[in-house]
Amino acid sequence: MTEFDTAGDAARELGRFFERRREQIAQRWADAALFRTVFTHSRDEAVEAAKAVVDALAEVAGAWRLEDVEAAGFGGVRDRLGRMSASRSRAGVAPARIAGEVADLREPVAALLRGEFDDPGDEHGHACLLALTVLMGTLRVVVMQTALSEGEELIARQRQQLLEVATPVIRLWDGVVAVPLIGTLDSARSQTVMENLLDAIVTQPARYAILDITGVPTVDSLVAQHLMKTVAAARLMGAECVVSGIRPAIAQTIVHLGIDLGSIVTRATLADALAYALARQGRAVSPAPVAGAPAR
Numbered sequence: 001m002t003e004f005d006t007a008g009d010a011a012r013e014l015g016r017f018f019e020r021r022r023e024q025i026a027q028r029w030a031d032a033a034l035f036r037t038v039f040t041h042s043r044d045e046a047v048e049a050a051k052a053v054v055d056a057l058a059e060v061a062g063a064w065r066l067e068d069v070e071a072a073g074f075g076g077v078r079d080r081l082g083r084m085s086a087s088r089s090r091a092g093v094a095p096a097r098i099a100g101e102v103a104d105l106r107e108p109v110a111a112l113l114r115g116e117f118d119d120p121g122d123e124h125g126h127a128c129l130l131a132l133t134v135l136m137g138t139l140r141v142v143v144m145q146t147a148l149s150e151g152e153e154l155i156a157r158q159r160q161q162l163l164e165v166a167t168p169v170i171r172l173w174d175g176v177v178a179v180p181l182i183g184t185l186d187s188a189r190s191q192t193v194m195e196n197l198l199d200a201i202v203t204q205p206a207r208y209a210i211l212d213i214t215g216v217p218t219v220d221s222l223v224a225q226h227l228m229k230t231v232a233a234a235r236l237m238g239a240e241c242v243v244s245g246i247r248p249a250i251a252q253t254i255v256h257l258g259i260d261l262g263s264i265v266t267r268a269t270l271a272d273a274l275a276y277a278l279a280r281q282g283r284a285v286s287p288a289p290v291a292g293a294p295a296r
Helices: 003-020 022-029 043-062 078-090 095-103 106-114 123-166 187-203 221-236 248-257 270-280
Strands: 170-173 176-182 208-215 240-244 265-267
Touching (some): 022 106, 078 123, 095 123, 176 187, 187 221, 208 221, 208 270
Parallel strands (some): 240 265
Antiparallel strands (some): 170 176
């Protein structure tokens, strides 16, 4: 029998072994750290999760794709493995430890596999154990790939949530909303500002929208372009935009760069912008009478 045939036979035999020993392997894996610390409500839940992984490995081995991380058999358990690794990551477990927990799954299976042979050291038994080592190494790669993918998606969701929290739309008065901007205004955040502002213009409803850039450290041509796009979009929705918080240094920068904000209403402070919006609606703000002052 050639080496090629021996490897193929070992892989297929390993697949049949996983099918025969499905229950025993799942029971042992349910007590392993990777399953036990994730499925804490019910051991039966851990056993079922382990069975799903055993079935996947049986399919991959039976198809003789021991080193293929894209093997169809892994498709059905990627989501489950991703949730498990993400759960461990949220618990503060380092990726290296997660990889170690996956590696620890090999020994319980190897112990059962050795029992299948009178002499595990003979050629066929050795080939099956080697196939198991290769397959479990591939499983570890799949878990880490899935964990990284889940981590990237989580980071993206958290980033979007931070963008939304960092760009609130505040209702200042009837028909007047404001967006206080703090920090750098990049393309992604500018898009969030525009979407949130346009939604507020519709739901409030608002005739005037104030973009307060007091907390924006610098204004360059890109930031100015984002502001002008937001102003234009608000106008299309029937609202007038006022940009407030233009400090002397920012005003000098805008002039130096030759940025034309002539079509945009600007005010020095948020209070000035609010006074402008109220005046445009025919409203005036008067100071409260001082206690004890004679009435006029």
